[in-house]
Amino acid sequence: MILTENLLKIDKNLHIPVYQQIANGIIAHIRQGTLSPGSALPSSRTLADGMQVHRKTIVAAYDELYAQSWIDVYPRKGIFVAKKLPDVKPRPILDLVKPHSLPNETSFNVENKTTGISLFKKSAEGNLFFNDGFPDTRIAPVELLVREYRRFANYQFTHKYLMYGPEQGSENLRNELASFLFETRGLHIGSEDILITKGVQMALYLTAQILLTKNDIVIVGEPGYSGANEVFEQAGGKLELVPVDEYGIDMDAVEAICKKKKVRLLYVIPHHHTPTTVTLSPDRRMRLLELAKNYKFAIIEDDYDFDFQYTSSPVLPLASANYYGNVIYIGSFCKTIAPGIRIGFMVAPQNFLIQVTKLRKLIDRQGEHLLEEAMANLLKNGDIGRHLKKANKLYHERRDELCRLLNEHLSDEISFKVPEGGFAIWINYINKHDTAKVAEKAAEMGLSISNGLDYYHDKNFKNHAIRLGFASLNHSELKEAVDILKKAIKKSYN
Amino acid sequence: MILTENLLKIDKNLHIPVYQQIANGIIAHIRQGTLSPGSALPSSRTLADGMQVHRKTIVAAYDELYAQSWIDVYPRKGIFVAKKLPDVKPRPILDLVKPHSLPNETSFNVENKTTGISLFKKSAEGNLFFNDGFPDTRIAPVELLVREYRRFANYQFTHKYLMYGPEQGSENLRNELASFLFETRGLHIGSEDILITKGVQMALYLTAQILLTKNDIVIVGEPGYSGANEVFEQAGGKLELVPVDEYGIDMDAVEAICKKKKVRLLYVIPHHHTPTTVTLSPDRRMRLLELAKNYKFAIIEDDYDFDFQYTSSPVLPLASANYYGNVIYIGSFCKTIAPGIRIGFMVAPQNFLIQVTKLRKLIDRQGEHLLEEAMANLLKNGDIGRHLKKANKLYHERRDELCRLLNEHLSDEISFKVPEGGFAIWINYINKHDTAKVAEKAAEMGLSISNGLDYYHDKNFKNHAIRLGFASLNHSELKEAVDILKKAIKKSYN
Structure with a gap:
């Protein structure tokens, strides 16, 4: 095939220089086999006219191609796709936009060495979150x-x-x-x-x-x-x-x-x-x-x-x-x-x-x-020491507040032991509620909580307990979260 | 053994509270077997007198020990090392200062899974350094x-x-x-x-x-x-x-x-x-x-x-x-x-x-x-783009300057090809100098350079080339470095 202007596309909105776009386009055609080794390329003037760009742009593109050994330039003869490129068999023209999204069967085989490792899951945006026990980043x-x-x-x-x-x-x-x-x-x-x-x-x-x-x-x-x-x-x-x-x-x-x-x-x-x-x-x-x-x-x-x-x-x-x-x-x-x-x-x-x-x-x-x-x-x-003192005082209060709220509102549904430190309380659903179901109901009402499925290695174990991270919620958030939790538990009775 | 004040040491210069130091000391004695389970401990008053601290300090120490279950407290009878602690056999009293520096035979056996991996080596402080090819952190x-x-x-x-x-x-x-x-x-x-x-x-x-x-x-x-x-x-x-x-x-x-x-x-x-x-x-x-x-x-x-x-x-x-x-x-x-x-x-x-x-x-x-x-x-x-432009200009100049210096001063000792980019020049010692020897001589004169031993996987290969990183040296440093390199090569003739 002969290179003509309609084989090359220029997008002036791209940050990539026009001459580079032209050079890249020509390289793509050589790679794909539309331009074969040894075939003649149009003169810079011809191509410039056809593409309506300045001749210097085409000269720059050809310079680039020459520097990269994609073309041979013979004085008084013209410009040719380099003969020296071996093994350039014609290839099917694939969708260039997403070469990395090819289906798995065409990519090389990867042994699954990371089975069972879960990736990051976000809690629903905007929900209150009884997380697994993290500090409050608002006081970081x-x-x-x-x-x-x-x-x-x-x-x-x-x-x-x-x-x-x-x-x-x-x-x-x-x-x-x-x-x-x-x-x-x-x-x-x-x-x-x-x-x-x-x-x-x-x-x-x-x-x-x-x-x-x-x-x-x-x-x-x-x-x-x-x-x-x-x-x-x-x-x-x-x-x-x-x-x-x-x-x-x-x-x-x-x-x-x-x-x-x-x-x-x-x-x-x-x-x-x-x-x-x-x-x-x-x-x-x-x-x-x-x-x-x-x-x-x-x-x-x-x-x-x-x-x-x-x-x-x-x-x-x-x-x-x-x-x-x-x-x-x-x-x-x-x-x-x-x-x-x-x-x-x-x-x-x-x-x-x-x-x-x-x-x-x-x-x-x-x-x-x-x-x-x-x-x-x-x-x-001493900044770390001072911050730890401040954070300990705050989380201590939040722990106590969550314990108080749980005792006041959920004593017939939940049992727990006050933890001596850390960021979470381990609560048991006394009435053997399904942890995933409660989590689902709570999420519907704007509270993300654990579905209880990650704690036991034995996946057949019937677990009725979850962690409530208290450290990253202030008192009014704790109150609201406990209110929703209470409703979610009630809704989880069959 | 009975606990007496001379078994406990207090260092008021430490940031650790005195009561905690006393508690820690008593725990250490229980662990080491000098205080056996069930044995009586002195009253807080007796120990306070002996150690010349306030009685409240000893009370706090005992409270701490009680909270941690190291001691039993029987009203009207006294304070005793807890009986419930099992398996506390007397142990040799080892040097507490560096428990982690025990000889290898007493620590658990670690298979050598990282043979051949070298750890960080610094170049001699203050030396000029033809490094492996790093950017200049002064312009970072x-x-x-x-x-x-x-x-x-x-x-x-x-x-x-x-x-x-x-x-x-x-x-x-x-x-x-x-x-x-x-x-x-x-x-x-x-x-x-x-x-x-x-x-x-x-x-x-x-x-x-x-x-x-x-x-x-x-x-x-x-x-x-x-x-x-x-x-x-x-x-x-x-x-x-x-x-x-x-x-x-x-x-x-x-x-x-x-x-x-x-x-x-x-x-x-x-x-x-x-x-x-x-x-x-x-x-x-x-x-x-x-x-x-x-x-x-x-x-x-x-x-x-x-x-x-x-x-x-x-x-x-x-x-x-x-x-x-x-x-x-x-x-x-x-x-x-x-x-x-x-x-x-x-x-x-x-x-x-x-x-x-x-x-x-x-x-x-x-x-x-x-x-x-x-x-x-x-x-x-666009900051990265602008910085790259600036850095490319600077390193381009430094590459050219190093090439010029090598051509001017070392053309009969060194051959090289000008690299198109990057941070280093690969130089060959034309007269087959020993790379390690040149490095040694250079170091003596205040220039750190590669000893040439890391480039070939085949350690038996006789290598006579090294990399000279030019990017992190300015023109006068390059000049000085080349001068030293020249002397080091001369000194490396046998």
């Missing part, structure tokens, strides 16, 4: 973070934070964190014992990837945190579920498993177990450490909401009594600043920390250095 | 980023960016990026075809994890980018090395491998191949697409420095002709803003993108939402 100290960022615009030394930094995380942040963890949790550690991560999630992922090989046994609580269970299973781990009662995970059940099988890892949330909000009792903590020592398994201590305690003081982390080097302590500032600000940490024995740091380098090389420096400053100047 | 547009962050402090809707967001990345950023990639690269895509990642590194990691199973064959150039090779090998891939000449990776070698073995993946840097800076020629691009189609392998097109072109226009990405859905296109803003600002992206077929997005959720849930929103604004208002 963004202005503090921004203040730190403003400093970066001035400080002359900022540019060194812009180059690649240590994979283990900002040295300043690790130093401040070591002090913070000592003062708040009694951990006697140095900056070298810490890896800065993107939230608890990355700490879990790294640990699972390094510790687990296919079919390694991982003990988790049932009900438990599906976000962790998914990570362990994706890494090849085989979950062993142990019951959780009011004192935390059942250590007799743990020991029974240890006697029968080689256990590699146990996952525990010591404060406010997700979802049931119970705190692991001191005697079980000690027993757990003993079991870990005797049966030589590792413990992930996920203490993500240690800093949010309202009634009693927090108990010390297992990691503070980690004489045998088998506790991996992980925590987060995602609840302190905001879930969208991804800073977490891991404290672990050196040999392990070196391994996870290497893996972390492969995954994303390092964290956000500026954000880490900002966090270091906020820890150092 | 931090003030633009900070301007965007300042807006976040004001805008009322900021709080929605602080909650969990979509794993695929900010909707605004993906929309802006789709336009940007269309205008600059001719990619006809929508926001749904993009995953925002933490730099190119995460895009490589995710792709390798989802595509590769053990011993899957991955074709890479030799010499090549060790950061990518490590990712493929860690995911179980088996590397097949193909030569790289002045037109890019050798397609005959690729085809020869395809004829013998089932190839799963090919990794290519189309512009300015790392390390040799060559650009893949148009005919090889087309041949590569044909081979990928015929032999059904996937292509990772790592186009991380597309936006930095000085001499000719960039050629279009393979992904722009991706009729068969087997090109995964990845890129980055880490070179546009700064390496420490981690934003990259991946454009891929839908079925694949869903898989990698799920995996990304497991790894770190999502990116930095605020940073992503800031980037979206910078793209939208």
